Amino acid sequence: MITVDKLGYTYPETARPVLREIDLNVPSGQFLGVVGPSGAGKTTLAQALAGYIPHVLGGEVTGRVEIGGLHVVDTPLPDLVTRVGMVSQNPFNQISGAKFTVAEELAFGLENLGVPRQDMLIAVREVLRRLRIEHLAERSPYELSGGQQQLVALGAMLVMNPDVLVLDEPTSQLDPAGSRLVFEALGELRSRDITVVLIEHKIERLAEFADRVVVLVDGELRMDGPPGTVLAAPELVEWGIGHTRFTTAAVRAGGRWPSGAALPVTLDQALAGFGGAR
Amino acid sequence: MRPSVKIAAGTLVVLATYVYLVLERPGVSGIGALVALAGYLLGSVLIILGATDRLSTSAVALVPVAIAINIVVGQLALATGIPLYLDSIGIVLVGVLAGPAAGAATGALTCVIWGLTINPTIMPFAVTAAEIGTLAGLAAMVGAFRRPWWAALSGLLTGIVSALVSSPISAFVYGGATTSAGTTAVVGVFQAYGNTLLASTTLQGLISDPLDKTVTFSLTFLILLALPARFRQRFAFARSHRVFARRVALEA
Amino acid sequence: MATLDFYQAGRSRVHGWNPVTKLSLSLTLVVTAFALPVLWWPVALLVLVLLPAVLASGVQRRFLATMSRFLLPVILLLFVIQGLFYPGGGQVLLTLGPLSVHADGLLFAARTALRLVVLTGSFLFLLLTTHPGDLMTALVARGLPPKISYVVSATLQIIPAFRQRAQGILQAQRARGLRTDTGLVSRVRALVPLISPLILGALSEVDERSIAMEARAFGSTARRTSYTVIPDSTAQRLARWLMLLAALTAIALTTTGVVS
Numbered sequence: 001m002i003t004v005d006k007l008g009y010t011y012p013e014t015a016r017p018v019l020r021e022i023d024l025n026v027p028s029g030q031f032l033g034v035v036g037p038s039g040a041g042k043t044t045l046a047q048a049l050a051g052y053i054p055h056v057l058g059g060e061v062t063g064r065v066e067i068g069g070l071h072v073v074d075t076p077l078p079d080l081v082t083r084v085g086m087v088s089q090n091p092f093n094q095i096s097g098a099k100f101t102v103a104e105e106l107a108f109g110l111e112n113l114g115v116p117r118q119d120m121l122i123a124v125r126e127v128l129r130r131l132r133i134e135h136l137a138e139r140s141p142y143e144l145s146g147g148q149q150q151l152v153a154l155g156a157m158l159v160m161n162p163d164v165l166v167l168d169e170p171t172s173q174l175d176p177a178g179s180r181l182v183f184e185a186l187g188e189l190r191s192r193d194i195t196v197v198l199i200e201h202k203i204e205r206l207a208e209f210a211d212r213v214v215v216l217v218d219g220e221l222r223m224d225g226p227p228g229t230v231l232a233a234p235e236l237v238e239w240g241i242g243h244t245r246f247t248t249a250a251v252r253a254g255g256r257w258p259s260g261a262a263l264p265v266t267l268d269q270a271l272a273g274f275g276g277a278r
Numbered sequence: 279m280r281p282s283v284k285i286a287a288g289t290l291v292v293l294a295t296y297v298y299l300v301l302e303r304p305g306v307s308g309i310g311a312l313v314a315l316a317g318y319l320l321g322s323v324l325i326i327l328g329a330t331d332r333l334s335t336s337a338v339a340l341v342p343v344a345i346a347i348n349i350v351v352g353q354l355a356l357a358t359g360i361p362l363y364l365d366s367i368g369i370v371l372v373g374v375l376a377g378p379a380a381g382a383a384t385g386a387l388t389c390v391i392w393g394l395t396i397n398p399t400i401m402p403f404a405v406t407a408a409e410i411g412t413l414a415g416l417a418a419m420v421g422a423f424r425r426p427w428w429a430a431l432s433g434l435l436t437g438i439v440s441a442l443v444s445s446p447i448s449a450f451v452y453g454g455a456t457t458s459a460g461t462t463a464v465v466g467v468f469q470a471y472g473n474t475l476l477a478s479t480t481l482q483g484l485i486s487d488p489l490d491k492t493v494t495f496s497l498t499f500l501i502l503l504a505l506p507a508r509f510r511q512r513f514a515f516a517r518s519h520r521v522f523a524r525r526v527a528l529e530a
Numbered sequence: 531m532a533t534l535d536f537y538q539a540g541r542s543r544v545h546g547w548n549p550v551t552k553l554s555l556s557l558t559l560v561v562t563a564f565a566l567p568v569l570w571w572p573v574a575l576l577v578l579v580l581l582p583a584v585l586a587s588g589v590q591r592r593f594l595a596t597m598s599r600f601l602l603p604v605i606l607l608l609f610v611i612q613g614l615f616y617p618g619g620g621q622v623l624l625t626l627g628p629l630s631v632h633a634d635g636l637l638f639a640a641r642t643a644l645r646l647v648v649l650t651g652s653f654l655f656l657l658l659t660t661h662p663g664d665l666m667t668a669l670v671a672r673g674l675p676p677k678i679s680y681v682v683s684a685t686l687q688i689i690p691a692f693r694q695r696a697q698g699i700l701q702a703q704r705a706r707g708l709r710t711d712t713g714l715v716s717r718v719r720a721l722v723p724l725i726s727p728l729i730l731g732a733l734s735e736v737d738e739r740s741i742a743m744e745a746r747a748f749g750s751t752a753r754r755t756s757y758t759v760i761p762d763s764t765a766q767r768l769a770r771w772l773m774l775l776a777a778l779t780a781i782a783l784t785t786t787g788v789v790s
Contacts, residue, residue, distance in 0.1 A: 011508070012508065012511065013507055013508050013511055014508070047741075050745070052741050052744065052745070055744065056335070056336070056737070056740055056741050056744050057737060057741075076749070077744050077745075077747070077749060078747040078749055078750035078751070078752070081744075081745060081746070081747045085745065086745060088738065088741075090735075090738060092691065093735050093738035093739055093742060094738070094742050095687075095742070096680075096684070096742050096743055096746055096748075097342060097680070097683060097684030097685075097687050097688060097739070097742075098676075098679070098680045098683050098684060098743075098746075099663065099683065100661070100662070100663035100683065100687070101663070103757070104663070104757055104758055107757035108746045108757075109745070109746035109747050110755075110757070111754050111755050111756060111757055112676075112746055112747040112748055112750045112752065112754060113747050113750055113752055114750070114752035114753045114754055114755050115755060116755060117755055117756065117757065117759070120755065120757050121757075124757070140687070142687050142688075142690070142691070156745075156746060157745070160747075309564075309565070309567075309784060309785075311564045311645065312561065312564040312565055312781075315560070315564065316561075326678060327675065327678075330675055330677045330678050330681070331675065331677075333677060335740050335743050335744055335748055335749050336736065336737075336740040338677050338680060338681065338740070338743070338748075339736050339739040339740035339742075339743060340733075340736050340740075341681045341685075342680075342681050342684035342685040342688055342739075343688070343732045343733065343735065343736055343739070345681070345685045346685055346688050346689050346692040346732065347692070347728070347729055347732055349689060349692075350689070350692045350693055350696045350728065351696075351725050351728070351729070353693075353696075354696055354700065354721070354724065354725065355721065357700070358717065358720075358721065358724075359717075360714070360717050360718060360721065361714065362718070364721075367725070367729070371729075371733075383681075387678070387681055387682065387685075390682065391682060391685050391686065393653070394535075394536070394657060394662060394682070394686065395535040395536070395686065395689065396535065397600060398600070398650055398653045398654055398657065399600055399601075399604070399646075399649075399650055401653070451642075451645075451646075451649070452604065452608075452642070452646065453608050453612055453638065453639060453642035453643075453646075454608070454611060454612065455604045455605070455607045455608035455611060455612075455642075456604065456607070457600070457603050457604055459603075459607060462607040462608075462611055463607075463611070465611060466610075466611035466614065466615045467615075469611070469615035469616070469617060470614075470615045472617065473617075474617060475616075475617070493718055497718075497721075497722065497725070500722065500726075501725075501726060501729050501730070504726055504730060505730065505733065509733060509734070509736075512736075512737075
């Protein structure tokens with residue numbers, strides 16, 4: 001579904017590339033986690049996948065990004081938005097401001113694409129239902145909590161029925177209640193036929209959701225594999241990404257963690273390991 | 279109609295309105311007010327339509343932020359008791375970054391929104407605000423925002439033109455009166471010395487506008503200086519007209 | 531609602547009118563008030579059209595309060611200044627030392643004041659009874675470019691957040707001992723640390739805001755459709771044509787000199 005081939009990117013007015021030689025293939029329906037220290041280029045990678053780089057932010061792209069066979073750099077954004085959507089960190093800035101109610105805000109993209117009104121009504125109702133925000137339909141998007149706004153931002157992408165959804169630390173500016181709302185919605189997405197790329201520093205959440213995790217450090221992909229392997233790798237500490245509480249506990253437990261067993265990244269794995277040792 | 283034709287037609291309508299009002303000096307009949315309102319309204323609408331047509335999405339995203347800046351800073355200035363309006367910093371910012379057309383649209387729409395939210399009596403002055411954005415953009419085009427003194431001087435000139443453009447509205451629509459006792463009294467004093475109403479409102483404007491715009495342009499210059507270079511070069515207008523001096527950040 | 535300063539929600543029939551009908555009414559009232567040089571004409575418009583419409587929509591309290599806040603000082607000053615200093619003079623009604631009150635000046639003040647009441651009142655009526663979102667939707671349906679509708683809608687909605695930030699910055703600066711007492715130059719200078727963070731912060735959001743629009747295909751060249759449909763009726767369409775006719779008639783009557 002996503003094919004990235006030797007992707008490099010340099011921002012306008014700067015010399016140093018932010019992304020270098022990135023190769024990545026994500027098959028349809030996969031839930032990919034991306035981790036990396038701050039400044040590694042995670043947001044830039046997300047924007048390159050969604051086409052905002054170079055279409056909105058400019059700069060120099062080398063290599064190729066393809067979404068469902070469409071060459072991102074060569075495809076105008078209005079043709080891309082039905083293939084790939086993105087949710088970023090700041091909920092306030094993702095509300096378009098064009099509309100005064102949540103339902104209209106969700107419909108905004110469809111209006112711009114010229115979708116017939118009957119189809120819009122159905123699509124908006126479906127997204128409101130899936131995200132369980134029917135009760136917010138007539139509210140102003142600016143009067144909502146951060147978590148609710150983030151759901152609206154997610155819904156505004158889902159309503160255009162994209163094949164790929166890129167989420168760039170969608171809960172980093174939310175309180176715990178807001179984060180829970182967003183992760184519940186992501187859990188719902190997992191059961192759908194949609195390819196998800198989730199950039200997240202709460203790596204325990206990735207361990208729970210992701211089929212596969214890649215590590216981005218200093219603009220380069222350094223590691224790629226199943227979450228159990230990647231998230232427990234010792235290098236993660238040295239790169240400033242850290243481990244889950246469960247991995248840390250097992251490492252600190254020393255001899256009490258069964259020798260030969262893989263380090264845990266989820267609560268269940270930790271319980272199983274420690275249970276077996278006792 | 280092509281966007282540039284709309285802008286040109288709008289500007290012509292505004293100029294023709296001003297010339298008619300100054301030459302004809304319509305008296306107590308409401309025709310003067312009607313011509314002032316209709317001419318300026320039609321002119322502003324044409325300019326807004328033509329200008330927004332050409333705006334990139336980035337520029338369109340900049341405009342609401344700029345208008346919010348105008349309104350909030352204008353109210354802050356009021357709150358801190360400074361005898362200046364300072365309600366056009368956002369207009370000048372857009373004019374300098376995104377060009378005269380974008381500046382004009384920002385100006386006119388600032389008045390529309392000010393009217394929609396705070397005070398509807400401001401709306402007829404949309405054309406003055408459009409003029410400020412246009413002149414800020416033109417000043418940036420000829421390089422006035424590369425040096426602080428040039429920026430201040432272009433503010434002074436813009437203020438003089440503002441006084442001229444807004445005086446027919448003050449005179450014919452509002453009869454020289456404003457919510458401020460001070461400015462209204464000044465108009466009265468000029469009339470007492472035998473000036474016509476239009477001349478009196480013009481002279482009153484010439485007392486307050488040039489100072490306000492000089493300060494506004496200077497402040498905007500300082501703010502632009504503090505912006506990261508990446509943002510200053512974000513808009514095609516600023517890049518292609520080399521609006522900013524290359525090493526401006528080092529001189530500060 | 532905090533975001534919309536004038537709109538007063540209601541269930542009256544006037545609230546349900548198409549915003550374009552109300553806009554046409556406002557424009558027609560203003561044009562005829564200014565076009566016809568008859569002193570009592572704006573009074574007739576007020577009593578026969580504007581006030582009944584305001585009463586029918588149930589917004590009279592805010593209407594009167596807002597009108598007096600905006601216009602009372604202006605009108606008061608208008609009468610004082612023009613009564614005393616209106617060029618030409620005319621009959622002297624009253625002499626106060628070196629100053630004298632002239633009939634022509636008072637007449638001019640009265641004309642201007644009555645027209646101002648119609649001008650402000652008409653638009654206030656529109657704003658009080660029409661949700662800005664509905665106004666924009668109705669205007670876009672009639673050909674207003676979506677970019678303009680976007681700018682108006684987005685600005686109205688982000689202003690409250692900006693005001694909050696400005697308040698925060700103002701309080702922080704006051705806590706640090708911002709001086710607001712000295713001369714003009716130092717007061718303007720004191721404003722710089724106040725407004726720079728506000729403006730720089732706001733500008734840093736522009737990229738994300740343009741992404742938010744591009745992500746919804748705002749740059750699309752497709753023929754746009756509308757999720758919301760603003761109701762209209764044949765009666766309203768007819769009314770709009772009649773209002774246009776009335777406005778044109780008023781202008782014609784004055785310019786041909788039939789009414790003077």
